[in-house]
Structures are given as C-alpha cells and as structure tokens.
Amino acid sequence: MTENRGRLIVFSAPSGCGKGTMLKYILRDGRFYCSVSATTRKPRNSERDGVNYYFLEREDFLNKVENGEFLEYAEYCGNFYGTLLSEVEERLEKGVNVILEIEVQGAMKIRELRPDALFVFVAPPSLGELERRLRKRGTETDDVIAQRIAKASEEIALAENYDYIIVNAELSKAVEDFFTIVRAESLRAKNSAYITDEVIKNA
Amino acid sequence: MTENRGRLIVFSAPSGCGKGTMLKYILRDGRFYCSVSATTRKPRNSERDGVNYYFLEREDFLNKVENGEFLEYAEYCGNFYGTLLSEVEERLEKGVNVILEIEVQGAMKIRELRPDALFVFVAPPSLGELERRLRKRGTETDDVIAQRIAKASEEIALAENYDYIIVNAELSKAVEDFFTIVRAESLRAKNSAYITDEVIKNA
Numbered sequence: 001m002t003e004n005r006g007r008l009i010v011f012s013a014p015s016g017c018g019k020g021t022m023l024k025y026i027l028r029d030g031r032f033y034c035s036v037s038a039t040t041r042k043p044r045n046s047e048r049d050g051v052n053y054y055f056l057e058r059e060d061f062l063n064k065v066e067n068g069e070f071l072e073y074a075e076y077c078g079n080f081y082g083t084l085l086s087e088v089e090e091r092l093e094k095g096v097n098v099i100l101e102i103e104v105q106g107a108m109k110i111r112e113l114r115p116d117a118l119f120v121f122v123a124p125p126s127l128g129e130l131e132r133r134l135r136k137r138g139t140e141t142d143d144v145i146a147q148r149i150a151k152a153s154e155e156i157a158l159a160e161n162y163d164y165i166i167v168n169a170e171l172s173k174a175v176e177d178f179f180t181i182v183r184a185e186s187l188r189a190k191n192s193a194y195i196t197d198e199v200i201k202n203a
Numbered sequence: 204m205t206e207n208r209g210r211l212i213v214f215s216a217p218s219g220c221g222k223g224t225m226l227k228y229i230l231r232d233g234r235f236y237c238s239v240s241a242t243t244r245k246p247r248n249s250e251r252d253g254v255n256y257y258f259l260e261r262e263d264f265l266n267k268v269e270n271g272e273f274l275e276y277a278e279y280c281g282n283f284y285g286t287l288l289s290e291v292e293e294r295l296e297k298g299v300n301v302i303l304e305i306e307v308q309g310a311m312k313i314r315e316l317r318p319d320a321l322f323v324f325v326a327p328p329s330l331g332e333l334e335r336r337l338r339k340r341g342t343e344t345d346d347v348i349a350q351r352i353a354k355a356s357e358e359i360a361l362a363e364n365y366d367y368i369i370v371n372a373e374l375s376k377a378v379e380d381f382f383t384i385v386r387a388e389s390l391r392a393k394n395s396a397y398i399t400d401e402v403i404k405n406a
Contacts, residue, residue, distance in 0.1 A: 121392070123402050159399050164390045167398055177390055184387030187367045187380055189324070195370055196362050199326050 006031070006092040007185065008114055009099045010107045010162075013122035014152030016134045018168045022122065023101065025175045034099045035087040038064070041079035054084065072109050097182065104155045111161070118185055119162040120178065125169040127153060209234070209295040210388065211317055212302045213310045213365075216325035217355030219337045221371045225325065226304065228378045237302045238290040241267070244282035257287070275312050300385065307358045314364070321388055322365040323381065328372040330356060 009032075013019035026032050038054040040061045049055045056064070061080050065073060073082025083100060091098050100110065100117075110117055124130035130152055134145045159165050164181050168174040185191060212235075216222035229235050241257040243264045252258045259267070264283050268276060276285025286303060294301050303313065303320075313320055327333035333355055337348045362368050367384050371377040388394060 123399060126402050126404075153403055156399050156402050160392050160396055162392050164387070165392050165395050165398055166390060167402070177386075180383050181387045181390060183380070184367070184384045187369060187384060189363050189365050189368050192368050193363055195368055196326060196359050199329050199359050199370070200356055201329075 004095040006095050006097040007182065008088060008092060008117040009097055010110050010117050010119045011099050011101050012104055012107050014124065014130065014155045015148050016130050017122045017124045018171060018174070019101065019122050021171060022168065022175055022178065023099065026178055032097045032099055033091050034101060035083055037081055038084050039079060039081045072106060072113065074106060104158050108161060120164045120166060120181060121159040121162040122166050122168050122174065123156055123159060125167055207298040209298050209300040210385065211291060211295060211320040212300055213313050213320050213322045214302050214304050215307055215310050215365070217327065217333065217358045218351050219333050220325045220327045221374060221377070222304065222325050224374060225371065225378055225381065226302070229381055235300045235302055236294050237304060238286055240284055241287050242282060242284045275309060275316065277309060307361050311364060323367045323369060323384060324362040324365040325369050325371050325377065326359055326362060327355070328370055
C-alpha cells in the first residue's frame with residue numbers, strides 16, 4: 001500500500017442508528033466519497049440517477065455483471081443492486097477513501113473479496129434506545145418497529161466480524177470516532193511500510 | 204476484554220527520536236502509567252529507586268525471577284534488567300494503560316508472551332534528520348553518532364513487526380497520533396465485544 005492510496009471503507013448500521021446523518025458529516029471532509037450503488041429498480045419520486053442510485057435497465061446491469069464491472073451485486077425482491085468497480089478503483093488510486101454503505105450480509109461478501117477494506121459497524125447505545133428513536137420518527141407501525149428491532153439485534157450480533165464498532169450515542173462523538181479510526185489505520189505498520197522505507201532512504 | 208481493563212502498550216524508538224519527550228506529554232493524561240524497570244546495576248548520580256529503576260541486589264533479582272515475578276528480563280553488560288509483573292497487572296485491572304518503554308529485541312519477546320499488548324514504534328522523519336538531532340545535542344562523538352544511526356537503521360527495519368508506526372516530525376502531532384491509536388484500539392471489534400452484549404441486553 002502506498003501513501004497516497006485511499007481506503008475502501010465498508011460502513012454498516014442497523015436502520016435507525018444515525019448512519020445517514022453520520023455520513024453527511026463525514027462527507028464534508030473532502031477525503032471521503034460515498035459509493036453510489038447501481039440498481040434495476042425504478043426510481044422513486046425524488047430519486048435522481050447518479051445521486052441516489054445509478055438506475056440501469058436489467059439487460060444493461062447483467063451485461064456489466066458479465067463484463068466483470070461489479071465489485072459485488074445481489075438480487076433483492078426481484079431487483080438487482082450492486083457496486084460498480086468504477087465507483088471505487090479510480091478514486092482509491094487518487095487517494096480518496098471510498099465508503100460502501102452496505103448491509104451486513106453484503107459486507108461479509110466484501111470481506112472475502114477485499115481483504116484491504118476497513119469494516120466499520122455503527123451500533124445504537126442499546127436496543128431500547130433504538131426503539132425509542134424509531135418510535136420518535138412516528139412513521140412506522142408497531143409491527144414494523146418490532147421487525148426492525150429484531151433485524152437490528154441480528155445485525156449487532158454479527159458486528160464482531162467488523163474491524164471496528166462505533167456506538168452512536170452522540171453524533172459528534174461518533175463522527176469523531178470514525179475519523180479517529182481512519183487516522184489510526186493510516187498509522188498501522190502494515191499500511192505504512194512505505195514510511196520506514198522513506199525514513200531509511202533519506203539517510 | 205472488559206470495558207475497564209487498561210491496555211499494555213509496548214513503546215519503542217531509536218535513540219534521538221523524541222520518545223522521552225513524547226512520554227512526558229502522554230503521562231500528563233492520567234490514564235497512562237510508564238512501567239519502571241528493575242535492574243541490578245548500581246544507581247548513577249541523580250537516579251532514584253522507584254523512579255528511574257527499582258535497584259535490586261543480584262540475589263533479590265534472581266529470587267524474583269525464580270518466583271515468576273517478572274514479565275520479561277534480560278542480562279545486558281553483566282547486569283540484569285527486567286519488568287516486574289507487579290508494575291503491570293494491578294494497574295491494567297484498574298483500567299490504567301501501562302506503557303513499557305523497551306527496545307526492539309525485548310519488544311519482540313513481549314509479542315510472544317502478551318498477544319494482548321499494543322506495539323507502537325516511533326520513527327524519525329528520516330535518518331538524515333535523526334543525525335541532525337543527535338549532532339545538535341552536542342554530547343556525542345562522531346563515532347557514537349555513526350553507531351546510533353546504524354543501530355536506528357536496524358531498528359527501523361524491524362518496525363514492521365509493530366502494530367503502529369508514528370513518525371515524530373512534530374511533537375504535538377506525534378503525541379496526538381499516540382492518543383488516536385489508543386482511542387481507535389478501544390473501538391476495535393475484538394476489544395469491544397462487551398459493547399454489543401450490552402447493546403443487545405439493554406433491549
């Protein structure tokens with residue numbers, strides 16, 4: 001790994017953990033880019049191509065799969081979703097850290113494909129607090145909230161497969177923890193062998 | 204590992220890299236303690252027992268070795284030097300991070316004994332800069348400086364065996380890097396399994 005290469009960061013959180021808001025703050029730092037997924041599902045009201053998703057025709061999507069243009073993809077409820085390599089590679093080369101916002105199962109696939117990636121999981125302070133947050137939104141029925149809590153519980157149990165766990169009890173601290181992790185990772189000996197080469201070279 | 208347990212931190216740097224000054228700043232943070240080594244060598248002018256070293260009689264030292272009271276020890280120029288477990292264990296239990304200031308060969312021994320330890324290496328910006336710093340002190344002959352540079356070069360080549368490498372180009376940044384590493388390490392999934400347990404328990 002060279003000094004200037006960016007880091008591929010897999011970023012997961014159960015629904016309601018404030019991942020979206022964290023990302024908004026993280027992306028204010030110019031060194032980060034959040035990968036836009038491609039999908040074959042139709043755009044909803046306010047969704048824009050290239051912002052929320054790359055909206056592709058099914059045939060187009062499958063052609064790209066065949067051409068090896070995807071880092072990963074999956075079918076979900078009859079539609080395809082995937083991460084295009086073009087979202088990732090060039091940016092990493094330019095030193096930009098590329099964030100993949102992805103759910104736990106997909107993340108574990110990336111784990112095998114990309115041992116160079118950094119895996120960050122965002123957890124709520126507690127399931128009780130998560131439930132309070134979901135209720136506060138007032139947009140979901142009791143049944144849906146119960147499903148989300150059950151799903152979150154499953155996902156949190158898999159968090160140990162990530163590299164880092166950030167508990168989002170306070171937004172600013174959680175965002176700071178994220179930057180702390182990225183900085184510390186850049187100091188890891190295995191990522192900075194080039195440093196010792198430099199030190200010795202410049203005798 | 205539980206939330207409150209401190210971290211054992213092995214801290215190494217070639218002579219002249221500013222490790223002592225960094226430690227002074229690090230120790231201002233009450234969560235850190237720098238382990239005092241035991242030795243059988245005689246105290247020099249201003250050295251105080253329990254501050255610079257624990258000065259032990261040879262027999263006393265070897266008794267403690269036999270009783271398993273040392274984490275590690277070595278003989279050097281006819282004297283024994285070692286780290287007493289009593290310097291380490293109780294403090295870790297109390298949540299204090301214990302720093303072992305130790306040279307590279309000793310550090311690698313600790314690596315085997317204590318897989319829970321965190322290994323931090325401090326490097327100079329370059330060997331050229333290290334030489335300038337050593338000359339600036341004005342206390343060493345050219346021969347000694349050449350020896351130190353050669354030794355530093357050997358040690359830096361082994362830095363890849365540490366977990367993290369901090370380049371001490373600017374003191375305040377190097378100290379900040381140290382704290383960043385310790386914070387990030389507390390967020391590592393393998394060190395924070397208790398967190399996900401807590402999250403799920405408090406449903």
